[in-house]
Amino acid sequence: MAGGSGRRNGARRGTQGPKKPAAGKPAAGQPAPSRPRQKPAPQPVAPEPEPAESFALGTIPGATPGKWIDIWNERMPRTSLDLIPLSVAEQRDALIRGDVDAALVREPIDKTDLHVIALYDEVTVVVVSAESHLTAADELDAADLEGEVLIVPRDDVLGLTVDGTVAPRFDPPETTEEAIATVAAGVGVVIVPMSLARLHHRKDAEYRPLRDAPTSRVSLAWVADRTTPEVDTFVGIVRGRTANSSR
Template structure:
């Protein structure tokens, strides 16, 4: 086994449980968590910067093994004092008509909502900047729930977007570099016990 296993992770990914199991089972091989922007996830795998990665689909699967892990619901992030927070838990697209929809440059959903208004300013460089703009009382941002949690602020709230596009999080690795360490991590993610055989 190598001295380290490099696991890439896109913003919002929560691999802590798997890392804990790895550290119990593989004390001789440290796990190095490598933060990845969603735009860089394919390149990082191609260029061997990581051994495996928790990615957000879609991704070019050519030459990769990809295991879908879970789907995330999209949420609408709005200012804490927005009228949209009157909804207890979910909003419909119809609730967003007339709202300024801010789409940051690192957007992962590609969502377009009929009836929303494009902002009169350039797209923020990243989701953190977009949510800071929303916090100032300008517009809304639609992101996967884990990304909203990652950028949590006291001056914003979020509500699930009913019927919005799901975002699938997956484990991916280069098929040509399926090492024993990669196989071990895949087994952990799939819930295999330390004693179970592969299958």
């Protein structure tokens, strides 16, 4: 009887089913369950900078920023554009001191520490009395000015010399406006960019283009390490970028 009991016990031990896999482990030959992918943590979004209350734009005599100001007012209604008149002599110092955020300047200008973008070139003209014989021509050459008294005001922006002209016997006028008034009275000629001739237009004075004379360039300038969002917006406007175009 004891032997029979042993066989039964052996039979029970030999017929046990396969072991169950431990919890958390896949059975042999079975693929591991895929783990759910974790979504990346959202990155913090930097807040948009508050627009400045104002943008100071320096402008030299003769510059005409009107069309750009109109576009600025449409795109930047919360930031006023303030025009600051500058003489050519002080244009760079005003930028470096921070008196203006950017400026329409007349070249040449020392470009150290500045970004400078050329905007347009102006024709050089000769302003003469309305009664002058020089008005008979539509354009003038340097040779046409031989023997004429060439008045160069203290705020001259061209620095031109013309062979054959005569220096005045009186002190130079302080401003271009005074020089043109002197010419209108019948004394001498003055050479200026066309915009200044138009700015100081008088009925008793006329101007004619001076052929082969160098042009005068007007540019936009600002201090390189002060490129604010407002400066960048104005740069985009003068370059013709639309409100939705990328920089």
